[in-house]
Amino acid sequence: MNTTHAALTIPEGLFAAPAPRATWIKPLRSTVMLYGAGGLGKLASELLDSAGMAPALFVDLHPGCEAIDGVPVVTPEAVPETLKTRATVLVSVVTSPYDPIKAFLQSKGFDDVRPFYDAAELLVDQLHITNGWLAGPLNDTDKANIVNIFHGLADDASRAAYLQMLYWRVHRQERPFPGNTVSMADKWFPAEIRAALRDDEAFVDGGAYNGEVIEQFRQLVGDRFASIHAFEPDPSNFAQLQAYVGALDQGVRQRISIHPAGLGATNADAKFMAGRNMASFVTDKGDERISVLTLDSLDIPATFVKLHVEGAELDAIRGGIRFLQSRRPMVALTIYHNEDGVWRTPLALMDALPDYVFLMRTHAWCGISTILYAVPPERYVPVR
Secondary structure, rough: OOOOOOOOOOOOOHHHOOOHHHOOOOOOOOOOEEOOOOOOHHHHHHHHOOOOOOOOEEEEEOOOOOEEOOOEEHHHHOHHHHHOEEEEEEOOOOOOOOHHHHHHHHHHOOOOEHHHHHHHHHOOHHHHOOOOOOOOOOOOHHHHHHHHHHHHHHHHHHHHHHHHHHHHHHHHOOOOOOOOOOOOOOOOOOOHHHOOOOOEEEHHHHHOOOOHHHHHHHHHHOOOOEEEEEEEEEEEEEEEHHHHHHOOOOOOOOOEEEOOEEEEEOOEEEEEEEEEEOOEOOOOOOOOEEEEHHHOOOOOOOOOEEOOOOOHHHHHHOOOOHHHHHOEEEEEEEOOOHHHHHHHOOOOHHHOOOOEEEEEEEOOOOOOOOOHHHHHOOOOOOOO
């Protein structure tokens, strides 16, 4: 991998032993409330309900309705004082920093406030969502590879994003660093990717969900693209994707191919936890079977590959090295779904594409939506 001079350095505290896991991952009270009635809050409510722990309330500064699926939505001031001290409040907001939200709720009398993802980690066997993982203590191999990745990133904004993710995953500290701006608006398409987009892109969307990223891509290129190949294994999501593509004008629709499959390390069937919105994923505990394909087995063009495959990103890279090396696309992939994101997933991509320019950006808080971007040097346009 290429290395660059870093003005930003790795704080010694990152490699210090973290506090015991039980500091954060601890039993919930018998009553649970959710702070935040947006998309994550609704998903959290569905997951908790499926585990027999339906929330008593949604708490939101600006309730947009009286109830969601029968659960009342109220302001913090409307919560009875007795409930504030006997319920756990799970913060289901990643669009703003967690610590100020926690301090605000505590100022209102809520005395047990935690991120939803801590509860998700506590109840991972019931909720089957892995985004609350903790890295645990780092060994010498971890430290050496983190240093290599840190210096393999192209700018201090990337190094700051990497450090911010690591501090959350190792120490549960939401520590911002100079140069890192948490921006949700440009997820998948930060300035450096937008500057490199061409009129003949062949876009490969791994984990296409309902087509929302395809829609962003289409808007950015004004429907001037060569092809789109979209892969989505969840049957419900695929149906939405199919409906989205089916409603497009024929001239656009005929350039889009959709595939009911996942991407991984080998061509095989796999157990899959389906019906979980954008959080469906491959797992031995899955209740359905899906087809998994390797990128290397595909005879399709690619100038831009997006991989958001709920923890299977490392497998997708391992099954796509020849594909990536021969086509030299831009790549964007998530690194926050499991412990592989600490260094194994980014290192695999850096090793596969050693001459590329590597960027990292953070698109949400609580260690979520950290994305590694890889741009071939012949397409890289520095943006200041």
